[in-house]
Amino acid sequence: MSPLNRRSFLATSALLCIPQLGFATETYPSKPIRLTTPNSAGSGADGMARRLGDHLGRALKQPVFVENLPGAGGLMGSENLLRSAPDGSTIGLISSNYVVFPHLYRKFAFDAVKDMTPVAGVASTPMVLVARADLPASNVSELKALALKSPGKLTLGSSGNGTILHLMGMYMQEKGQFTLTHVPYKGVAPVIPDLVSGTIDVAFFSYASVEGLVKQGRLKLLGVSSAKRSPAMPEVKTLDEVFPGCILEAWYAVIGPKGMPPEITQKLNESITAIVQSDSFKGQIAGEGAVPMPMAPDVLLAFMKSEYTKHGALVSRSGAIIQ
Numbered sequence: 001m002s003p004l005n006r007r008s009f010l011a012t013s014a015l016l017c018i019p020q021l022g023f024a025t026e027t028y029p030s031k032p033i034r035l036t037t038p039n040s041a042g043s044g045a046d047g048m049a050r051r052l053g054d055h056l057g058r059a060l061k062q063p064v065f066v067e068n069l070p071g072a073g074g075l076m077g078s079e080n081l082l083r084s085a086p087d088g089s090t091i092g093l094i095s096s097n098y099v100v101f102p103h104l105y106r107k108f109a110f111d112a113v114k115d116m117t118p119v120a121g122v123a124s125t126p127m128v129l130v131a132r133a134d135l136p137a138s139n140v141s142e143l144k145a146l147a148l149k150s151p152g153k154l155t156l157g158s159s160g161n162g163t164i165l166h167l168m169g170m171y172m173q174e175k176g177q178f179t180l181t182h183v184p185y186k187g188v189a190p191v192i193p194d195l196v197s198g199t200i201d202v203a204f205f206s207y208a209s210v211e212g213l214v215k216q217g218r219l220k221l222l223g224v225s226s227a228k229r230s231p232a233m234p235e236v237k238t239l240d241e242v243f244p245g246c247i248l249e250a251w252y253a254v255i256g257p258k259g260m261p262p263e264i265t266q267k268l269n270e271s272i273t274a275i276v277q278s279d280s281f282k283g284q285i286a287g288e289g290a291v292p293m294p295m296a297p298d299v300l301l302a303f304m305k306s307e308y309t310k311h312g313a314l315v316s317r318s319g320a321i322i323q
Contacts, residue, residue: 117265126230
C-alpha cells in the first residue's frame with residue numbers, strides 16, 4: 001500500500017470510528033428495560049420502583065417492566081441483578097437492605113460493592129414505628145414506660161433477623177435503654193396482619209407500607225426515625241427527640257451489574273436525576289415522608305461504602321447470622 005493510500009485508509013478508519021464512540025448512548029435503550037427489586041410486592045421499595053419505572057419509561061421512550069425478586073432478605077434478587085448482562089437492559093432499585101445482608105450470610109457469591117455499577121440515588125425515607133391500635137402507648141416515651149413496667153412482654157416484629165427493620169428496632173432499644181422481645185418474620189408482608197390483629201405489639205415499616213391502615217385507625221404511629229419531623233406527619237415526634245442520636249433512615253438507589261458502559265450509566269443517571277427532582281415525582285413520594293436523594297454515580301458509590309460500614313457494625317452488635 002502506497003504512503004498516500006495508507007494515509008487515506010487511516011483517515012477514513014478514524015472517521016468511521018468517531019460515531020462508534022457515541023453509539024451506545026445514541027441508541028440506548030433500543031429495547032424494553034427490566035427494573036428489578038429484591039423486595040416483595042406491596043413493600044415500600046416496590047412502590048418506589050413502580051413510580052420510578054413509570055417515569056423512566058416515558059423519559060427513555062421504552063417500556064420499563066418492574067420485576068419483584070424477593071427472597072433471602074434481598075440476596076436472591078440482588079444476585080439475579082448482578083449476574084445480568086451489563087448492557088443497561090437490566091437495572092435494579094435497591095434499598096438499605098442491600099448493604100445489610102452481606103454482613104448476615106456466611107456464604108456469599110458476590111461482592112455487594114465491587115460487583116455492581118452505581119447508577120443514581122433516588123430517595124431517602126424515614127422508617128415509622130407503628131403499634132397495634134389498642135396498645136396503651138401513644139408515643140415512644142410511653143412505649144418505653146410499658147416495656148420497663150413489664151419486662152419481656154412487649155414484642156417487636158420485623159421482616160427478619162438482621163434486616164433494616166430489625167436493626168432499627170435494635171438501635172432504638174440501645175438508645176432508649178429498654179428491651180422488647182424480637183419476633184422475626186420472613187419478609188414484611190406477614191408482619192402487618194399480625195400487628196393489626198394484636199399478635200405482636202410494635203414494628204418498624206416504611207410509611208408507604210402502613211399509611212392506609214394508620215389513616216383507618218387500625219394501626220397507630222409512635223415515632224419516625226428521621227433527623228427531622230416528616231412533612232407527611234408533622235405531629236409525630238422523631239425518635240431522636242426522645243432518644244438522642246436515634247436516627248436511621250432507609251434509602252433507595254438504582255444500580256446495575258458490574259461493567260456497564262459509562263455512557264449508558266451517565267444517560268440513566270441524568271434521566272433518573274431529572275425524574276427525582278421533578279415536582280411530579282416529589283409530589284408522589286411526599287405522602288410517605290420520602291425526599292429526593294439525587295446522586296452522581298461516584299457520589300453514590302462513596303455513600304454506599306459508608307452505609308456498608310455503618311450497617312455492618314449494627315449487624316455485628318445484633319449478633320444476627322444466617323448460615
